[in-house]
Amino acid sequence: MKTPILKQGPYLIASLQDELTDTDLLQLQDTLVEQVGRFRSRGVILDVTMLDVMDSFATRTLRNMVQAVSLRGAEAVIVGIRPEVAFAMVQLGLDLRLSGVQTTLDLEEALVMLDHQGQGWGRHG
Amino acid sequence: MAEVVRVAIRSDADIVMVRQQARVLAKELGFSASDLTLIATALSELARNIVDYAGQGEIILSLINQGGHRGLVIIARDNGPGITDIERAMQDGYSTGKGLGMGLPGTRRLMDEFEISSGMGQGTTVKVTKWAR
């Protein structure tokens, strides 16, 4: 199953689908890293609202994605971790693995955050 | 009375499938939404270990009723290489692959009961139980 990726201005928005397999997830990582370069995107939003499970594999892959994307000069935000998923992740002990990763409640919030950070760069740069 | 579902685990698509099956079964038992997620997450870890380390195996889901207490039992079984040092495998962050090493210890935290038996060349069996409240 392919993950739809939407290009919105300087950002890429990936909406991760329910029933995503490990292979799909790894494929998404490749695609995103490639597209960030191609579109010179400033930010990547990983929307996980649809995911009803985030196990250690998904967590590790998302973390890797965030790191890979930032190595290519873009900010990444994980969006929409559900309450019960957040609870399970903490129980499993995965929360620490995402401690350096930005998370927001929803897409709107993520866009505000990225815009804000963009401005910050502008001021200093 | 015990309903039993067996799912062969051979690929990552099976991981997704077994999660769905468990959700259906657990819902019947009246587990809360957050318990369903805990169960699905644990199952995901166990199924992935089968795919990653043994190549193939099976997962058996069953309902139990102990003196009016109902629960879901998950048995994950394979004939893979087995685990040489179970104690280490149960530690947070220990992985012989490139995983986070949170699968087994995390699963123990997610479930109410956890049993593992494994040995070099003997395959691995993990049995976990979650009680409905």
Next chain:
Amino acid sequence: MTEEMKQNTEKTLMEELGFTEVEIARRRAFLELGDDDIQELLSINKLAKEYADPVIEAFYKHLLSFEETRVFFQDPGLLERVKRAQKAYFSRLTQGDYDNTYIEDRLNIGAVHERIGLPVKAYLGMYNFYLRNVANHLYEAYKDMPGKALRVYLSLLKVVFLDIGLAIDTYINRREQLIGKQREAMRELPTPVLQVRDRLLIIPVVGILDSYRARQLTEQLLDSISATRAKAVLMDITGVPIVDSKVANHLLQTVSAARLMGATVILTGLSPQIAQALVAIGVDLSHVRTTVDLQSGLEEAERLLGYRLVPVGERTGTNQAHV
């Protein structure tokens, strides 16, 4: 048939208090209540019948002469009934067979007294009064055999102390049940999650945080964050009496789960003593925002949300000289 039914009810009450044959035997052994004591007591059964009435009269005269105990026996009908029961009990003391049925009866009586609210001090005081009274009667009856009087009295003491132990156990049991019920009620009591303004929640945590409640609290908080799109949460733990490493870990997990959802939790009401104790036992709170009180927590939360607190006068620029 009736025998069997009686056995059944007996069992349940005794079971509730954990009374087994072994336990009863152990208690008797500890008091050194043996067959010779039973013989001693049986030997004065006739005498006991003789002094039963004067003892009972004195007993209730004493009871009724104190306001504290009088209130329990206002109803004359009740008083008569209680008197009769008490008299039966006193004569039962010298009839031997301190077996299961006997124990069960004592437990029942103890439970009744606890239920009407008779304080333990009154219970013990009346036993004391009774013993002194009986001691006098024994002394009189065995004037020529002081050894006999003493032996009987000591045997009686053993049985009475067995009974006192049983009565106090029923008191404690009832209190424990009450505490258990209250704890249950506390558990069921949902922790309120208050939305103070847009995207800001306050959650005052009150009471003991065991794993069950901690889980409830976390789930409730996470659901509320999702429902209200909260960005900041003030978790006030002033009302949590014990914050040990276990509770601290529950709180850390809650904070962490909220963060995964994109909300920042600010912990308030952590006393300096508790903070220091946590550091001492190795709980790492460095990743958690904490403030000393709700007020500063609120200020921090508002900064987070991009609000700025400005005094009314400053904002409007009006002169407040008339205040």
